[in-house]
Amino acid sequence: MTETRMLGVLGGMGPLAGATFMARLTLLTPAARDQEHIPAVLWSDPRVPDRTAARLAGGEDPLPWLVRGIRGLEAAGCGAIAIPCNTAHGWFDAMQAATPLPILHIVEAAADELGRLGLAAGPVGLLATKGTLAMRLYQDRLEGRGYRCLVPPEAEMDEAVMPAIERVKANRVAEAYAPLAEAAMRLVERGARGVVLGCTEIPLGIAAGPALPFPVADTIDALARAALAWARPAG
Structure with missing residues (x-):
């Protein structure tokens, strides 16, 4: 079996953006058959508290939910994490400190x-x-x-x-x-x-x-x- 890097996708923020990221990842991949695409795991959890409300209005902290998703992607064997939500990157340093996996910065x-x-x-x-x-x-x-x-x-x-x-x-x-x-x-x-x-x-x-x-x-x-x-x- 050929060893290929597996991507973790921390999504759900919002769900359509995460799903679209997966579609665009597939469409942008120069592949001629299934086996040439990138293995990926999408963790889509729309329960993550609103990031703008957390930052501007004292809303619930999303970080515990973000780290929970990261743990799930770690357990799935992912080698790096992409987060198709810009505002979530306000917690980038804390997320990166919580995992040895590289997080790709949007x-x-x-x-x-x-x-x-x-x-x-x-x-x-x-x-x-x-x-x-x-x-x-x-x-x-x-x-x-x-x-x-x-x-x-x-x-x-x-x-x-x-x-x-x-x-x-x-x-x-x-x-x-x-x-x-x-x-x-x-x-x-x-x-x-x-x-x-x-x-x-x-x-x-x-x-x-x-x-x-x-x-x-x-x-x-x-x-x-x-x-x-x-x-x-x-x-």
Whole structure:
């Protein structure tokens, strides 16, 4: 039997984002038959407390639930973990400290995706949850690579972006397209050369309508590419 690295996927945040990650991982894999795909285990637990509420409103701490999922993936024999939820990366250091397995960082994957799209240092738009923005998960890491993040104003977050994310979580995906597309276009109008879709619900909403006429870094695809690079290292 050929030994192949097994990927663990800590999902359920939300369930559709985790399922879409698995689909995109499969579709992005250069494989001609089943046996050439990446072995993966999806731990999809939608009971994980809301990450934005935990960070901004004193909600229940998600870390014990996140670590519980990590333990399940460890027990399944996984060699690394991907988390298709951006806001959960606010607990990245604590999660990494809880496991010897490497956790692939979605923001680093997104930064690599910007480079793949040909967007070097400069202004980029950022659509994400209020929790992700408040924790500066993207701003600090991307600025370290020479990018400057433009984000929607607070009123637009409250009236368009957050409600659109909630629609995706409620399986009303088509309704999310218009507000998300408009928010992305406004960032480009303000000088962004492309937009990072920094919440894994956002690419699902954007995919429900016409393609945007500027580069977008889809963090689901970015994380899937990082997982493939881990599973099949060069050389």
